Amino acid sequence: MTLTQVSGSYVRRMENDEQTVRALIQRSHRGPEDLTLTTGHPRPAPGPGDYLVRVGAAGVNFADVMQARGTYGGGPRAPYVAGFEGAGEIVGAGPDVARPLPPGTHVVGTGPGAFAQYMTMPAAGVLPVPSGWSDAAALGLVLNWATALAALKPLGEVRAGETVLVHAAAGGVGQAAVRLARHYGARVIATASPAKHDAVEALGADAVLDARRPDLAAEVTRLTGGVDLVLESVGRATFRASLSVARPFTGRVVVFGAASGDASLTTHDLVFTHQVQVKGLHIGALAAAAPDRYRSLLAEIEDLVARGVYPPGTPRVRPLAEGPAVLRQLAAGLTRGKHALDPWR
Numbered sequence: 217m218t219l220t221q222v223s224g225s226y227v228r229r230m231e232n233d234e235q236t237v238r239a240l241i242q243r244s245h246r247g248p249e250d251l252t253l254t255t256g257h258p259r260p261a262p263g264p265g266d267y268l269v270r271v272g273a274a275g276v277n278f279a280d281v282m283q284a285r286g287t288y289g290g291g292p293r294a295p296y297v298a299g300f301e302g303a304g305e306i307v308g309a310g311p312d313v314a315r316p317l318p319p320g321t322h323v324v325g326t327g328p329g330a331f332a333q334y335m336t337m338p339a340a341g342v343l344p345v346p347s348g349w350s351d352a353a354a355l356g357l358v359l360n361w362a363t364a365l366a367a368l369k370p371l372g373e374v375r376a377g378e379t380v381l382v383h384a385a386a387g388g389v390g391q392a393a394v395r396l397a398r399h400y401g402a403r404v405i406a407t408a409s410p411a412k413h414d415a416v417e418a419l420g421a422d423a424v425l426d427a428r429r430p431d432l433a434a435e436v437t438r439l440t441g442g443v444d445l446v447l448e449s450v451g452r453a454t455f456r457a458s459l460s461v462a463r464p465f466t467g468r469v470v471v472f473g474a475a476s477g478d479a480s481l482t483t484h485d486l487v488f489t490h491q492v493q494v495k496g497l498h499i500g501a502l503a504a505a506a507p508d509r510y511r512s513l514l515a516e517i518e519d520l521v522a523r524g525v526y527p528p529g530t531p532r533v534r535p536l537a538e539g540p541a542v543l544r545q546l547a548a549g550l551t552r553g554k555h556a557l558d559p560w561r
């Protein structure tokens with residue numbers, strides 16, 4: 217490999233036709249309708265502490281839908297290169313990367329502009345793609361799995377024998393959460409759309425319910441007698457039920473998403489109706505505010521990979537041009553599992 221090296225930073229020398237990239241650009245906040253494929257977009261340059269990565273596969277997440285609608289807190293303002301999760305080969309590094317991985321290493325991480333042939337990623341947050349895995353198989357490691365693990369362990373304090381309620385259990389984070397909760401010895405009650413129940417049962421959930429049934433809270437309480445931990449990512453449609461099924465005083469409700477819209481909670485609710493522990497989670501905020509805790513989550517994920525608890529992912533990979541359609545399906549709740557885009561197809 218030919219490298220251009222300047223004061224610790226480098227970028228692999230590339231052909232002229234690689235100075236620009238194919239990318240999906242979000243042009244407004246009207247949603248995935250205004251996400252368009254562009255050629256000739258300038259290739260990004262790695263800033264201090266960043267790797268430049270040739271993207272092999274980009275992960276699609278519900279947060280992409282929120283960013284496209286302009287509802288993601290602190291999200292990018294249009295126009296911007298969409299996507300924020302990618303896996304691929306390190307081809308460059310900015311200055312000030314501590315203990316840099318060698319060029320050519322495949323990594324998975326997050327950073328701006330993943331729906332493109334090249335992206336940058338803060339080096340501190342990446343993990344090497346596990347040996348023998350494809351880039352696509354590693355998607356989810358630092359996002360879906362780290363979020364599920366943070367919700368279950370440091371925040372949720374799950375213990376063997378406890379009962380955990382996982383909403384949107386057929387989704388990217390949900391499937392990871394079901395697997396992990398089972399691994400830690402919990403009994404898992406899950407919710408998902410009826411067409412997706414088979415996928416959740418296959419992961420070992422003890423019961424799967426339709427979150428839209430009107431007696432959801434009564435049914436969960438009938439099955440469990442009270443839930444020790446709720447992983448709440450659906451928001452408006454499930455939040456009341458989540459609060460009512462959590463055991464008073466000892467029950468924890470970890471809130472990390474609101475796919476159906478925002479819900480509200482008052483001090484009056486907490487004092488007189490739902491005496492439960494409500495905890496908020498944003499994995500990027502955790503990585504920024506508590507980097508040591510985040511690194512220990514990543515170390516635990518590497519250990520889960522090594523022990524085979526975390527198998528290679530099997531996302532459905534589609535060409536970059538299909539990104540807007542994938543986002544529309546995700547927004548409508550029509551997907552199951554992890555979805556990915558190949559920027560070179």
Ligand SMILES: NC(=O)c1ccc[n+]([C@@H]2O[C@H](COP(=O)([O-])OP(=O)(O)OC[C@H]3O[C@@H](n4cnc5c(N)ncnc54)[C@H](OP(=O)(O)O)[C@@H]3O)[C@@H](O)[C@H]2O)c1
Nearest residue numbers: 277278384387388389408409449472473474476498499549
């Ligand atoms: N805080 C964090 O750091 C963090 C990190 C990653 C993800 N998240 C959140 O975790 C959740 C899951 O993310 P993901 O990327 O893995 O997505 P996902 O679960 O694959 O997709 C979202 C799922 O939510 C369910 N849903 C329920 N009501 C919905 C509605 N009104 N509209 C659309 N979907 C609805 C659908 O499943 P059913 O059809 O089965 O109901 C849908 O498939 C999202 O809320 C996301 O924002 C948060």
